[in-house]
Amino acid sequence: MSKHVCPSCGRDDFVHERDMKAHHTISHGEKLVDYTNPRECPTCGEVFANEGGMRAHHKIVHSESIAETRRLPQSLRERVIKRDEQKCQRCGDVVTPTDEDGPSFEVHHIIPFSAGGPDHVDNLIVLCRDCHTAAHSRVKQIVDERPDLLEDLQEFVLDNG
Numbered sequence: 001m002s003k004h005v006c007p008s009c010g011r012d013d014f015v016h017e018r019d020m021k022a023h024h025t026i027s028h029g030e031k032l033v034d035y036t037n038p039r040e041c042p043t044c045g046e047v048f049a050n051e052g053g054m055r056a057h058h059k060i061v062h063s064e065s066i067a068e069t070r071r072l073p074q075s076l077r078e079r080v081i082k083r084d085e086q087k088c089q090r091c092g093d094v095v096t097p098t099d100e101d102g103p104s105f106e107v108h109h110i111i112p113f114s115a116g117g118p119d120h121v122d123n124l125i126v127l128c129r130d131c132h133t134a135a136h137s138r139v140k141q142i143v144d145e146r147p148d149l150l151e152d153l154q155e156f157v158l159d160n161g
Helices: 017-029 052-062 074-082 131-143 147-158
Strands: 103-110 123-130
Touching: 017 131, 017 147, 074 103, 074 123, 103 131, 123 131, 131 147
Parallel strands: none
Antiparallel strands: 103 123
16 A cells, blocks of 8 residues: 655655645645646656547546536536525525626535545535635645544545445
8 A cells, every 4th residue: 555745744644646636735725736738647647649548547547537627517506506595504695696796605515526525416515605715714724633534534435335
């Protein structure tokens, strides 16, 4: 079992490279993945003749899909918004689909996507902009203070058995 080390803080208890990269993005505010070359695998660095080959490699070898966008499908967003009755699930404020600044809310992953949280209605909630910002700040604080908790969630979510 190989360990992956964060290049910024030296934390070395990551079983998967993607977990270390997620930690680095959350804790240090800097992505280690460079998407400037769409033919280069963001995990292992192997370069392919075309982007399609790289995506296929990444899916097969690293068991991860590289999505064109991280935006949730509109139908899934609508189901979450309807279930949550167009209210922020943290403060209870009514949210609006559009105003002069765009939507006044975010559909938020309870278990972060970067920690293996699925794009599933049961892992998504509606949060107003302020609560969404606060939630991300709190998750970062939890990751800093309790990395073991995040690892437990990752193991649970990624467990195939």
